[in-house]
Amino acid sequence: MSKAPAETYDVLVIGAGAAGMMCAIEAGKRGRRVLVIDHADAPGEKIRISGGGRCNFTNTGAPAGRFLSRNPRFCLSALSRYTARDFIALVDRHQIAWHEKTLGQLFCDGSAKQIVGMLLSEMDAAGAGLRLSTEITAVERSASGFEVTAGGRRLACESLVVACGGKSIPKMGATGLGYDLARQFGLAVTETRPALVPLTFAVQVLDQLKPLAGVAIDGAVVSCGKTRFEEAILFTHRGLSGPAILQISSYWREGDEIGLNLLPQEDLLAFLKTARRDHPRNALQTVLAWKLPKSVAVMIAEDLGAVGNMADLSDRVLKQAADAVNAWQVKPVGSEGYRTAEVTLGGVDTQGLDQKTLAARDVPGLYFIGEVVDVTGWLGGYNFQWAWSSGWCAGQAA
Numbered sequence: 001m002s003k004a005p006a007e008t009y010d011v012l013v014i015g016a017g018a019a020g021m022m023c024a025i026e027a028g029k030r031g032r033r034v035l036v037i038d039h040a041d042a043p044g045e046k047i048r049i050s051g052g053g054r055c056n057f058t059n060t061g062a063p064a065g066r067f068l069s070r071n072p073r074f075c076l077s078a079l080s081r082y083t084a085r086d087f088i089a090l091v092d093r094h095q096i097a098w099h100e101k102t103l104g105q106l107f108c109d110g111s112a113k114q115i116v117g118m119l120l121s122e123m124d125a126a127g128a129g130l131r132l133s134t135e136i137t138a139v140e141r142s143a144s145g146f147e148v149t150a151g152g153r154r155l156a157c158e159s160l161v162v163a164c165g166g167k168s169i170p171k172m173g174a175t176g177l178g179y180d181l182a183r184q185f186g187l188a189v190t191e192t193r194p195a196l197v198p199l200t201f202a203v204q205v206l207d208q209l210k211p212l213a214g215v216a217i218d219g220a221v222v223s224c225g226k227t228r229f230e231e232a233i234l235f236t237h238r239g240l241s242g243p244a245i246l247q248i249s250s251y252w253r254e255g256d257e258i259g260l261n262l263l264p265q266e267d268l269l270a271f272l273k274t275a276r277r278d279h280p281r282n283a284l285q286t287v288l289a290w291k292l293p294k295s296v297a298v299m300i301a302e303d304l305g306a307v308g309n310m311a312d313l314s315d316r317v318l319k320q321a322a323d324a325v326n327a328w329q330v331k332p333v334g335s336e337g338y339r340t341a342e343v344t345l346g347g348v349d350t351q352g353l354d355q356k357t358l359a360a361r362d363v364p365g366l367y368f369i370g371e372v373v374d375v376t377g378w379l380g381g382y383n384f385q386w387a388w389s390s391g392w393c394a395g396q397a398a
Contacts, residue, residue, distance in 0.1 A: 006147060006154035009035045011398045013161040014148075014177070016043035016130060018387035019370025020163030021119040026395025027159075028126025035129040035157075037150050038164075040173045043130060044116035046165070049172075050384070055112030057091065058084040058388070059381035060104035066378045067386070068250055070190055074350040075375045075386060078358070082392035084385055094118045103231075105380045139181055145365050159398035161367040163391065166344025168194060168371075174338070178372035179347065185363045188349035190374045194341030195250040198241035199258070199332040206239070208303065213237045215293050220244055221261040227251045230264060239332060246379050249335055250345055260328040263291055269322035272310075276318065280311035284321060292325065300324045343383050347374040357397040358390050367394045 011027045013020045016038035028034045042048075047055055061084075064072050088106070091098060096118060097109035108114055123130065134151035141147075145158040164178045179189045201209065212235035220233045222244040234242035248258060268291070275287045284306040288297035304320055306313060338344070348368045352361055358373070360366040369390040377383040 004154070006156040007035075009033050009155065009157045011035075011159045011161060012037065012146070012148055012155055012157035013163055014038075014136065014181075015163035015165060015370070016040065016132065017163060017165055017370065018044065018047055018119075018384055019391035020161065021123060022388050022391030023161050023163060023367075023369055023395040023398065024128040024130075025119065025122045025126050026392050027161075027398050028123065028128035030396070032159075032398070034127070035131060035155065036123070037131045037134045037136070037148075037155070039133065039135045041133050043132065044119060045172050046169070047116050047119075047384075048112050050112055051107050053112050054107045054110070055115050056101075056105050056107050056381040056384065057098075057115055058087050058106050058385045060084055060100070060106065066382050068195075068345060068376045069350060069374050071350045071374075074353075074355050075389075077355040078389040078393045079385065081356075082389040084381075086392075087385065087388045090122075091115070091118065094121070103380055136177065139184070141185075157365075159365045159367065161369060161394055161398050162348075162372055163369045165371040166347060167192065167338045168341040168344045170338055178368065182348045182352075182368060182372075185360065185366055187352040187360055187363075187368070190346040190349050192344050192346040194335050194338050195345035195376055196246040196342035196379050197249045197335040197337065197340055198236060198239060199245055199249055199252065200239040200334045200336060201330065202333045205330065206237070208299070209235060209239075210237070211295050211299060212293075215295055216242060217262050217293065217296070219264065221259075221264040222248045223259040223261075224248050224251045224256055233260070233262075238336060243379055246342065250376060250378070252332065252335075254334065255331075257329050257331045260330065262296070262325045262328065264326075266291060266326075267322075268325045269319055272318040272322060273315070276310040276313065281309050283309060284313060284317075288321065288325075342379070343371055343376055345376045347372050347376075350374050356393065358394045359397060365398075367398055369394045 010032040011034045013024050013036040016036050024034045024036045067075050096114045136150045138149040146160040148155045162178050216234045218232045221230045229244045229247040231243035233244050285297045285301035358367050358369050370387045
């Protein structure tokens, strides 16, 4: 019995996320017959939940130093060809109101669903199709390109674009499919691990920090090696989170210590010595609470066993208290993993890809874009901009 003929497309995109939809839009504008397939029930789910539901859709600055990769310059071609300004212009054309927060981060005034709606509208205008709840069971080379078996159907295409992301947030359906496809077609995949993720501590450290769960400190400096970030941190019942911690997690490796300065603008030792002279009858925790959340002040004083008044405390004890604030060193035991990681670090090795088109160098018609590639941005809209830029570039060529 002969097989039913395959549905035929010029471009088949695996993944209805930011990069995949952008690629479909651009390929469709070129008159290509495009279909996007995804095993999820809805498109753009990561967009929908991002930025607290308001989508931090780009950043006003995107230098190579804010992207991690074995070749951090690889992303520059795509980022220069389709810039943050280009995406902002698209958002403006759809009359989506937005605002700029700190550090060049741009957010919707309303809902992140507006960005998903914008992309779907653009796909529709470009004639690109979308098929959801469609599981892929096989991908093979064919005489004219590729054949994909998905949802019980055979789909033939000239160009195949892999835009199915990384392993982060598996509850939303994230899998390692993109990496499996890369290996299947002979492309190398660099080590992958969770990034932009909270860090966790050993039980003995957590017991000490238990009273601090839920406490946030703005403007702390977190460092690992020579890398440092100055943003908010948040104590949790598992360890530490907050923007500065998520940022440093991309640089942290198991066994590394991280340094925390809870008051980077303050020479706390000088402050404490002055307080001992001017307020000798106050307790250390009282003085520390003038600069820090009360629970943090209490924890530091109790940890040092600093009983009595300031007048009773030696320079050594004051130095220990100051170091606990300005130079706290702690060794995380791990991270919360892909369950809460915003992105996956590592991915398809850029050595096997053309930086202008994101095409596989040795497999004509095959493209890898977005998070599945070994390009990972900082927190703050950089990963979305990489998705828009890489998707746009592939869309010009696929």
